[in-house]
Amino acid sequence: MRKLQQILLPWLLISVFLIILFQLYQGQNEEYTDQREDVGAATELHPTVEEKKNKLIEQAVTKDIHVVITDDVRSFERQEELYQQGRATDGEIVTYAQGGESYHNYGLAIDYALENKNGELIWDIHYDGNNNNQSDWFEVANIAKNLGFEWGGDWEGFKDYPHLQITFGLSIEQLQRGIRPKPAQE
Ligand SMILES: [Zn+2]
Known part of the structure; x- marks a missing residue:
């Protein structure tokens, strides 16, 4: 026993x-309700962001504005490279987010520019290509905000005019910990 x-x-x-x-x-x-196994960078835009991006382009066309998406998902490495621009490397500072600190890293942000009738990229936020006495850039920002995007041009301090993001209420800190919005959220 x-x-x-x-x-x-x-x-x-x-x-x-x-x-x-x-x-x-x-x-x-x-x-961590929606934790994915991979807590690193996304490889594609979140489906909701993708859908709203396409709506943005379509709705801008009805106002005779041609939107060009200049950037969407970014790897941590690419983000770090951009962060070094204007710091360790030449050029103007374009971001205050290091690798893993940008909504671009999680497929939740896009950057836009405009294209004129000759197919040239326009970065002038006062450009009025459709001649309605309103800046095309701001018209696009308003369409985006109506679709649910947050616009970097509204930020206090550093204004990121090309930047649009949908955060789903998640902070960068939460995203870094592996929390993700539900894939089919709408
Ligand atoms: Zn951006």
Whole structure:
């Protein structure tokens, strides 16, 4: 009988230990509701952002404005390169976000520019190609905001005029921890 106890006791302790571990693991999963296995950069735009991007382009055309999407998903490496621009490398500062700190890294942001009738890219935010006495750039920003985008031109401090993002209420810190919006959210 004593021998049996000696065998069973360690197994009992191991079982209890495993149950506690399992419960801790479950608890963590509840917190990270939509955690993906890959907590790194996205490789494509979130489906909702993709859909709204296309609507933006379509709705701008009805106002005789040609929108060009100049950037969408970015790898952490590409973000880091951009961050170094105007700091370690030549050029103007274009971002304050390092690798992993931009909504572009999670497929939740796009950048736009305009194209004129000759197919040339326009970065002038005062350009009025459709001659309605309104800046085309701001007209596009308004369409985007009506579609649910947040516009970088509205930011306090550093204004990122080409930038549009949909955050789904998630902070960069949450995204870095692996929390993601539901894929089919609408
Ligand atoms: Zn941007």
